[in-house]
Amino acid sequence: MANSLQIGVLGAGRIGSLHTELLMTRVPGCTVAAVADVFPEPAEALAAKFGIPRVCSTLDELLSVDGLDAILVCSSTDTHEEAVCSAARRGIAVFCEKPLAVDIASIERMRSAVEQSDTILQVGFNRRFDPNYARLRTAIEGGEIGELHTVRLTSRDPEPPPIEYVRRSGGLFIDMMIHDLDMVRFLVGAEVSEIYTVAECRVDPAIAEAGDVDTAVVTLRFVDRTIATIENSRRAAFGYDQRAEIFGSGGNALTDNVYGNTAVLASESGIRRDVPLRFFLDRYIDSYVIELNAFASAVRNREAPAVDLIDGRESVVLAHAAKRSHETGLPVKLPEFRAAFGLSV
Ligand SMILES: NC(=O)c1ccc[n+]([C@@H]2O[C@H](COP(=O)([O-])OP(=O)(O)OC[C@H]3O[C@@H](n4cnc5c(N)ncnc54)[C@H](O)[C@@H]3O)[C@@H](O)[C@H]2O)c1
Structure with missing residues (x-):
């Protein structure tokens, strides 16, 4: 693990943009190494704004970025399962936005992927x-x-x-x-x-x-x-x-x-x-900062996340x-x- 945690952000929409900004400005010891979105414009704009070196257009491309310690899954809910399972299979820690999925069977597949891996998953219940x-x-x-x-x-x-x-x-x-x-x-x-x-x-x-x-x-x-x-x-x-x-x-x-x-x-x-x-972006801003710092600390210290998959x-x-x-x-x-x-x- 490098001195600074290398983080990839999937989804450059409302919450992905906010988390990227907070990781780059209010979470010490973290760097956003890459941002990915199916639409290039929002990802490129976000990367330009915060000096992020890589822009990816697919999940696979993001997960292949060298030295990635964790990803934040901030894409639409129906894409969470694939992202969580693929990252877990590669031993990359995951922060996944709520809800984990709409379908309980889908969450069970995520549980099995995370349990079989040597990594953690934190769910985005910021409140x-x-x-x-x-x-x-x-x-x-x-x-x-x-x-x-x-x-x-x-x-x-x-x-x-x-x-x-x-x-x-x-x-x-x-x-x-x-x-x-x-x-x-x-x-x-x-x-x-x-x-x-x-x-x-x-x-x-x-x-x-x-x-x-x-x-x-x-x-x-x-x-x-x-x-x-x-x-x-x-x-x-x-x-x-x-x-x-x-x-x-x-x-x-x-x-x-x-x-x-x-x-x-x-x-x-x-x-x-x-x-x-x-x-929520105004009302809960402090909670997002504390939540991301807790995730970074759990990844760095290999600790159980504060909000786990069973909570999700x-x-x-x-x-x-x-x-x-x-x-x-x-x-x-x-x-x-x-x-x-x-x-x-
Ligand atoms: N914790 C919170 O307070 C909070 C607040 C808002 C949203 N959310 C959750 O965050 C997730 C995203 O919500 P949002 O409001 O930011 O949505 P959004 O539509 O603003 O952004 C989603 C982004 O994901 C991208 N995307 C979609 N499929 C993708 C894929 N397969 N690969 C890469 N990028 C993809 C879209 O192009 C879009 O830019 C949802 O699950 C939502 O429930 C949580």
């Missing part, structure tokens, strides 16, 4: 590294709110993604709620035993035409009897709405939205403040269970649901 949520987790772990009873997550986007993205990404449960499903598991520190969903299309009829919903409330029961609720919307008029509450026998803890300034304006007509930071798989299982509950109108028992895929946790 675990957000200092606000991380503080809620330490409050639970440290007994600061006594015995945990309930968790409430509110997670609303400022606007829906393009309809083509809705179709290709797996929809609200698998693409958007997946972050919240991972977050409740992370906060509670236990597995889910039952899930029940009520969902509608209230924001844009085109989303219903694409076979998806845009508004959902999910209730989860955990094996330790904690109860959690997740509320999602594809559009909050005031912007990106990301809040949480944990409540227990000894008290509660709340995290608020993050704002671009702390000014509160008071006049005789009322008291107001500006809307929260617009979207379980979030997808929960997303499918939430979708099944929406489709049937019935609660889904997780042990039976997992068993139908030949899984247990």
Whole structure:
């Protein structure tokens, strides 16, 4: 391993560009050695901006770059399996964006490739590294709110993604709620035993035409009897709405939205403040930096990753269970649901 970790980035879109910039500017001891995309323009523009020596047009070309220690899989979700399996087979460490895949069988093939290799895979659940949520987790772990009873997550986007993205990404449960499903598991520190969903299309009829919903409330029961609720919307008029509450026998803890300034304006007509930071690239910027530093450290020190493949798989299982509950109108028992895929946790 060279002094500086040599990293390849697959996918020069929204998240691939952000990760490349952060690796080059805010993750000491890392160098982006190559960037790859099926479309040359975004990859070339990114390489030019950050002085990256190689631009590749295929996964194979990227994985053949000399001395590569790790790749970041930031391409569309339906390309993750091939990238993860090919990198693992070559002993190259992988950071894979969420969701690992839409299909659980596909994730099982990734698991087998990673387990047979001498390398690691970290899943891109960046919100675990957000200092606000991380503080809620330490409050639970440290007994600061006594015995945990309930968790409430509110997670609303400022606007829906393009309809083509809705179709290709797996929809609200698998693409958007997946972050919240991972977050409740992370906060509670236990597995889910039952899930029940009520969902509608209230924001844009085109989303219903694409076979998806845009508004959902999910209730989860955990094996330790904690109860959690997740509320999602594809559009909050005031912007990106990301809040949480944990409540227990000894008290509660709340995290608020993050704002671009702390000014509160008071006049005789009322008291107001500006809307929260617009979207995830702003709101969660620190979490991405901490997440990438954690990945670099795991690769360098050959340690287990902070978010592993089983975390990635379980979030997808929960997303499918939430979708099944929406489709049937019935609660889904997780042990039976997992068993139908030949899984247990
Ligand atoms: N953790 C997060 O907060 C977060 C945020 C956004 C997206 N994501 C995830 O990251 C992934 C990418 O999302 P995005 O919003 O950046 O999408 P995007 O469409 O902006 O970018 C994807 C890029 O991948 C390229 N690509 C597609 N197939 C490829 C292939 N076979 N080889 C090389 N390049 C290929 C596309 O040309 C495009 O440039 C998705 O899995 C998404 O769920 C995670």
